Amino acid sequence: MFEDLVASLRSVWETEKDVGLHEPIFIGNEEKYVGEAIRSTYVSSVGPFVDRFEEDIASYTGAKKAVAVVNGTAALHISLLLAGVRENDEVLLPSLTFAATANAVMYCGAIPHFVDSEYETLGIDPINLRQYLDEISDQEGGVTINKKTKRRISVILPVHVFGNPCKIDQILEIAKDFKLEVVEDAAESLGSTYRGQHTGTFGLLGAISFNGNKIVTTGGGGAILTNEEELGQMAKHLTTTAKVPHRWEYVHDQLGYNYRMPNINAALGCAQLEQLESYLVFKRELFGKYKNALNGQKGVRLMQEGNSAKSNYWLQALVFDQKINKDDLLNLFHESGLGCRPAWKPLHKLPYLADSPKSSMLNTELLVDRVINLPSMQIN
């Protein structure tokens, strides 16, 4: 039954070649800027490309401050710390995400607490979330406590899955009602907006990734976004080993992290950002082509941005109505030269996270057997 579907999707690509999930393309000033960085000898943690990249990211996203770091995981880790996550806190996050979302919580000594996702956006389901918090939490002295574990719940960590904005406005309302902070995992959603505002700028802090598989890459890299000037300064401080500026003295005023983005990586990023608009155009056109190809196919739809959202369509995704045999389908795709992949194994199913507190995972477990990512790379 899948042969027809695969053939339709294959026809989108006007090439005989294998097409991967995502690959970076470097057709702009990448070599020029990186060469400049090398010739300047500023390749490391200080340099003009780091400053420029931070300004470019802030300007593009509309965040007051952007701090460039070594990867998206580091951006999440520091964002959570600055949002006040303390040891033994619980942080609410979806299970349908990359492991780094939960790992960053654990780096803070906190406990990932998984909540269900929804079909429409693949992000946190706000209706379920509110009901769940009503059931399991108490307010004690302005703090939300998990009635069962007696631990403080401090932060909601929504994810914009595959670049598709989640229902961040409803999540912000819930956060306000339950006195929680919001940190956005916008690792995948550079270029995605909700009601015209860039993802990652709604919460107190947000984290972007520039890994090689993202819409814009710095080799490895990430950024912390915030609209609070003071938090931005703290983010810079914490990611540069908490060193107090001095001409020659080495004084660190707290436990810091070596999370700086090197200038050579920022140089690559500056050139990539210049291309971002064209990448977004390509991704949107690809969405249209896949959608046409799916015309008439029953039991399957293409993930699509909501009314209030604009997706960067970083990774295109199929959502099937019924449970599919993933291995059969993926083998078929791969035989046709289409580098598809399933959604992540849900995090609450991973051995090291299996004991984490969680809500009903009804939708998450349904989705996992129904979602397949399609090749989304741009061919030169």
Add this chain to the structure above:
Amino acid sequence: MFEDLVASLRSVWETEKDVGLHEPIFIGNEEKYVGEAIRSTYVSSVGPFVDRFEEDIASYTGAKKAVAVVNGTAALHISLLLAGVRENDEVLLPSLTFAATANAVMYCGAIPHFVDSEYETLGIDPINLRQYLDEISDQEGGVTINKKTKRRISVILPVHVFGNPCKIDQILEIAKDFKLEVVEDAAESLGSTYRGQHTGTFGLLGAISFNGNKIVTTGGGGAILTNEEELGQMAKHLTTTAKVPHRWEYVHDQLGYNYRMPNINAALGCAQLEQLESYLVFKRELFGKYKNALNGQKGVRLMQEGNSAKSNYWLQALVFDQKINKDDLLNLFHESGLGCRPAWKPLHKLPYLADSPKSSMLNTELLVDRVINLPSMQIN
């Protein structure tokens, strides 16, 4: 009294220009390899330069396995975890080192326990260390316990300060007698050996840094060294989010870290490594010139490798017999265009580490007022 000294040291540099502490130089294949990485599109966590860099580092140091990571701090963190450091353990380390040495201990949830350094190598004083462990520790069921805090002491973390090998053989003996593991902080000592063996390969694991201020740079980067095949594999696994290899499934079998070195940074490192021998020749010649310049100067000596050691002379250091007024001297140096700096503020004096357990800090506190690093950069 210092004018004469400063003038002598200034005369070493056959230039009128300001001379900094250290700057990288890129006169080899740096742009070529980095350009290759960009054109291949492999700029991120997988790529041929990462593999080659790891092989080059293993081959150069003689370590069975080298794992390239995002920086020296990450290399230390993972090395400590793999050496068995657990939450609430104590790790013995010098106070006279960069903050990252202690921070890496804290990332494991463990407690830095500072021990004194010695004049000869600026590293851990083995005589004091043995006596101190005799005094403060008990053996309980094959485990070394701090009698006062009741915590397990699990690892000794010696540092090869400024590239100068510490007395690693004596430290290994103490570790054996007290059933402790050794992790070497070789962040500064690429190219330094002890009895012909490369620093960082004596302990169970060792950490190297390729930060921009080191003898070889990858922009930002580090490496984990080990002679244990299994530990090397675990190091690779833990630094790549503990993802279990699969064609498309995302399964992570434990809490992992996003500590991979990007291929673009490894490309820079491969080119830099080709130059390492010439850097070492330069650094050693510079040592000779400084030593000549200090001829006849009283009350001060140049840090020098011990009989059994070969230093990379990464950062040249003056050691004064008497306490000096550092600010006066450093101002004088800077006015003469010599970018000197004092030793680090000892870590046990930093507010966030002030409550850490520690031995007598007699030598450390004396040294801090007597050590100045000299410009050690290579001028093209």
